Amino acid sequence: MNSQELVSYLDELIFSSTGKHIDSLQMSILKGVLNGQKYADIAKEYNCSKGHTKDEAYKLWQVLSDTLGEDINKSNFRATVERVVGKNNYGIIVNSSQVDKLNFCSNSYPDIEENNDIIPDDQIIIDSIQKKTKRETIPRLVKLGLTVEQIAEVLELSIQEVSKIIASQNL
Structure with a gap:
């Protein structure tokens, strides 16, 4: 799963929880944080102020925290995603300092007991x-x-x- 797929997945989770999709700045924030960028760099790429980016990021972390049931912020986002994905019995492997691919390795699927078709x-x-x-x-x-x-x-x-x-x- 690449970072775009992860952002899309999180967008769907947020949408199912709030009825609202994340906007393009929030998508940039998620991708930027996954890639280790600072808010100033994300703001520059998005052509807005650092303050606006930080404000939007704060709102995004609150929505993600509510949706995933865990306290999420910039500094723990990657670890929290790993943990949340791990709750679904996936392992997340990040192979570089810049995230462009996330490989999910299945272990077992307790929710999918007898039905191997899922x-x-x-x-x-x-x-x-x-x-x-x-x-x-x-x-x-x-x-x-x-x-x-x-x-x-x-x-x-x-x-x-x-x-x-x-x-x-x-x-």
Whole structure:
């Protein structure tokens, strides 16, 4: 998986969590951080100020933290991605100081017990669709009178995530 594919993967995760895609500056920030760039260098390439880049990066780290359930910032981004990917039983191998390829090595797939037809990429897609479906179910459960806590428990989502969705949709 190259850095563009990783950014696309993270964009899909964020979209399934927030309903919004990352913008082009945020994509540049992710790629730049993966390649060890400083915010000033990313800003220069994107033709904006360092301050604006830092502000957008802060928002991006917050969204990624909420989406992945881990505290993420510039300094721990690469390690956190490795850990999160590792939770899905992938190993991430970075072979150079500049990341242009990420190789995923499978170990075992406990979520794919007997069905050998599902490959890891398919499982990621399935998980993403399941999360999106859960998020789309929240408004109907609110209309049925369930509390935030009940919805979170039923859908196996965090109370914070359910509250965000309800607030964003003015339910």
